Amino acid sequence: MKKVKIIFLLIMVVFLFGCSKDNVNIDAELEKAILQEEDLSPKSGGKVNISVVEFKTLNPLLNNEKSLDQALKLVYDSLFVVDENYNIKPKLVDKYTLSQDGMSLSINLKDNILWHDGTSLTSQDVQFTINLLKTLDKSTYKSLVENVSRVEVLSDTSFNIVFKDSYSFSLENFIFPILPKNRLAGLSNEDMTLYSNNLIGSGMYKIDKYEKRKYIDLVRNEDYYDKKPYIDKVRLVIVPDKEAQESMIISLETDICKIDKIISGEFPAKRFDINNYTGNEYEFVALNFDNQYIQDINFRKALLYSIDRKKILKDVYLNNGDLVEFPLNKKSKYYNKELETVKYDVDKAKKYLSKINLDEVQFRVVVNQENFERLKEAYLIKTSLSDVGIDAQIIELSGEELTNAINNKDYDLALLGWTLPIVPDPRFNFYNDFTNYNDDNVNILIQKLISSNSESERIQNYNELEKYVSKNIPFISLLVKDKNLVLNNKIKGKLDSNEFNIYNGFENIYVSE
Structure with missing residues (x-):
């Protein structure tokens, strides 16, 4: 996309020559105007900083800190996601069919989905995640699988989910992150909370480095099965509370932040963009x-x-x-x-x-x-x-x-x-x-x-x-x-934010030079 900046030629012509019959034909002069073009085509590269409030675990099913839950959606994908209008759409899923009686859901996964360690994401991982989630009483996602009776694996990329009861909003329940069986199977609940066991996802970014209570560095997943993001690196800066998150966006230490109340003049247009969603x-x-x-x-x-x-x-x-x-x-x-x-x-x-x-x-x-x-x-x-x-x-x-x-x-x-x-x-x-x-x-x-x-x-x-x-x-x-999302105006493109995922559409934004 190219944004065209028109020089002040028209204004100058009117100012210098007025509007008399003897004046130079303005239309003719406009045709000669030199248009400066600022190239705002999306470019790969750059780094973005976002903040998360201190948390107890990196495990996305056991984590209860909302800001981290939002950020981890860059690292872990789910079967379905919620769009900006709060409607459901497939993510890991290629095809799906809900049975006529509503008692089962048949799913085919997309091809070539890899975990960040290079192994394939399979139906067994989905089965493992659902069965695990049923046992996690403290998980904010547990209620989403209460109607699941069992998962029947048909192949590495196809499976059936059988329900206890017919339920109209079955698809909307499958928005929790899928976890790798080969990393977590057999671990105790305590071991599942350890950061070292929760560094592998299937999303558009990989966890590159974690400094406890300081930051988490993410790098672009070059093997991502879906549209790859433009931005190379994302740093999740760990802060003590919501007030610190707001302070850091104001001081330009971070680049994206949800703000509950916008105070007039707090985010000047020369530095920030405010996106309402x-x-x-x-x-x-x-x-x-x-x-x-x-x-x-x-x-x-x-x-x-x-x-x-x-x-x-x-x-x-x-x-x-x-x-x-x-x-x-x-x-x-x-x-x-x-x-x-x-x-x-x-x-x-x-x-x-x-x-x-x-x-x-x-x-x-x-x-x-x-x-x-x-x-x-x-x-x-x-x-x-x-x-x-x-x-x-x-x-x-x-x-x-x-x-x-x-x-x-x-x-x-x-x-x-x-x-x-x-x-x-x-x-x-x-x-x-x-x-x-x-x-x-x-x-x-x-x-x-x-x-x-x-x-x-x-x-x-x-x-x-x-x-x-x-x-x-x-x-x-x-x-x-x-709601309001404040962005450093070096970030171009558009996020399709919702309250479930303020970073929805992250693959569409980029950093301008």
Whole structure:
């Protein structure tokens, strides 16, 4: 790709000659302009520094430090990966077939996949990893294999995964790193944590050197089976905490860092680029269905139309997010694109309120006093509700007090947020401690969805559930927040970051000279 820089010829021509009839024809002069071309074609080479917070083990299945988990995705590959829209796509997998009854998954691996020691990655490695993961109670990935009954090896590159139950999101579960059997088989759990036993992966980078509590050096895997990265070397600088990570990107000691909150002027454009990507933090209003008014669909509709979500997105989150009608990434293939974004409408809200015999009652809205953004949400919502005739009392609580209020149903509305799971199973939205909404139709639609076998059927059933929820309003969706990745602007190209892997698309970036 070449980025063309146009010299200031046009400006100079206008400045010197003005616009009279006697002036030189500007178009003719522009044709003679010399265009300076800066060659920004991707080049191999260069080094990038990123930071990871101190960790206890390099074993990617036993590690619990998220920043290291993200970085190790450069070293270890998985059967499937999550793209920037949180949809699943094959990685180590060449072909796959889910049986018609959803009880088994047949997989063929890609050819010529090598471990970093030069041996072949085989079906036996996948079988070993899944069986190992079942025994690792402390692994953050363990829940992903709970539905696996067994792995049947057919050849070095083909195998069947047999499930205990049919489950619509089976593919989404296979996003954990695959480990080499020949390196780890027979080791105790304690030995599996030793760094010396965890230096071999199958990813685009190899571990070249590890200095405990200092750094991990990665080098490009020249035998990589997939697209090779442009960048030669990556250093993982080990730091004590998140604050140190942010300090190091500001001081240019590292080149890429996820930043929770961007302060104006902190990252000047002459040194940094800020990439926003869709996160998985969902904001919503929980409703207590013990309240007789909330049980009335007309009141819930009045609430929905009286909350100015667009203003919340703009004033609280500076438009860094997406308004959603369901707890799901708006770009997901499962998101119902036909759902109309509900707009703030005082007249509609009052219309629905007129159908209710609303006594003089004050609704208790609980919120975490330690969450500044959510506090701002609360008072914006209070004002909006007041405009349509609903009296709301904001009750600011500590985290522990808020949890108790939710558990004891001591609220009418609650401003909450949750982290959307990577596996887009919608059950967590309804079967939890703070939702006391009971609807047999929802249960039927969810069961229908999680029993879907084909992708088209799954999308259709997901859309039916979303449509039903949008009409019946068991909770009020607000938005899904964006996240920020700060990069030293010597890095060119584009990362396709998501919350599961902020380095997704690392093979597409390069270092400019």
